[in-house]
Amino acid sequence: MFKRRTWTIEEINVWREKYGHKIRTRELLGRFVIAFLALYIMSYILYRYWWLSVIYGLIGILGTYLWVLPAEARRIYEMQSYRERDRFTNTFTQMIKNPSRSFLSCLHEIASITLGELGQQLTTLTAKLRSANEKEGIAAVDGLKKQYKKDISFVHYLEQVATIFAFGRINTDVLDQITRQHNEVLVEREIYIEEKRGPRSELLIMLFMTFFAFFVLSYVFTLQNWINLYSHQPIGWFCNTLYFVYISLVFRIFFKNYVNDEVEEINY
Structure with missing residues (x-):
């Protein structure tokens, strides 16, 4: 969804606000100043022309705007989104095991506590499933699956959600296994992020x-x-x-x- 034309600041903020806050003016100016000074100083050491260094500094600002900020917005969005999906799988797996809870009551409660974009999507899904037949319910869940097709474990988990809605069959062993897999991938991602700091x-x-x-x-x-x-x-x-x-x-x-x-x- 990010492979497209140049992003404006407003469009970058749309993605940042899905799981956080928009970029503040002070933060934005700070990033631009750092980029300008870094390129200005490095180029002046080599060229010894102040006007050429100004051009390099402006290129640094342009690169930050066109490339760095959108990439960082994407990274924040994807990581926060993954954490919320992981929280959903853990919470739903625990709730659905309670025989006194209905499928829709579990989904409704989780939607109300899930943050960001996923919370809104789960709220919409719950509303659709309340009046949906078997075919319509599966189609509604499939629509959500398409939004997260790169997250293999989550896609498999949503398939189990569709099965529970359509047929009322709850395979707790499968839910536990998929939840475990999703947890493990989250841990691997966090370790990977930490390893890249070096x-x-x-x-x-x-x-x-x-x-x-x-x-x-x-x-x-x-x-x-x-x-x-x-x-x-x-x-x-x-x-x-x-x-x-x-x-x-x-x-x-x-x-x-x-x-x-x-x-x-x-x-x-």
């Missing part, structure tokens, strides 16, 4: 050390010689631009993998 820090340190080395070299050879013999020469422009293209590609590939927390995925 490589991120290493990449940032590598970039800092690289530009610090250039900064030191510019003064080892004296600043004027660095400018006259390298920074303001065609060879300097070519090498510096090539280097920025290289680190941009490295950062883009790394960030694309960094914000992808999927450990269980399937496409239909």
Whole structure:
């Protein structure tokens, strides 16, 4: 659902608000200032042209707006959504085992305590199932399944929900097994997220050390010689631009993998 044209700030906020809050003005300005200063300083160390560094800084802001913010909004949305789905499977499995509770009463209560987009979807599903026949009920659950087709365990769980509604058969062993699988995937995702913090820090340190080395070299050879013999020469422009293209590609590939927390995925 995210593979589309450029997102505006308003559209990014729509996704952030599904399981949280919209991006605040102070936070947005802070991200833009950091991006501008980082690119400005790094490019000035190499090129020694303030106006060119301003251009690089603006490119940093543009990249943050077009690429970083939408990717982070997607990551927050998907992780929070997965946590709510996991909470749903755990709660429903426990409730439905109570023989004094009806299927619809369980679903209604869970919908009222489920946060964000999933809570709204469960409320809508409950309303549809109250007046639905067997075929209509299965179709309503199938509609929800399509929204989460990458979450294999959740899709299987919803199939059990449809079976309970249509035929009244409750297989607690299967529900327990699927719930366990969903819990395990959530734990794996959280571990995976934590493990990626190390490589991120290493990449940032590598970039800092690289530009610090250039900064030191510019003064080892004296600043004027660095400018006259390298920074303001065609060879300097070519090498510096090539280097920025290289680190941009490295950062883009790394960030694309960094914000992808999927450990269980399937496409239909």
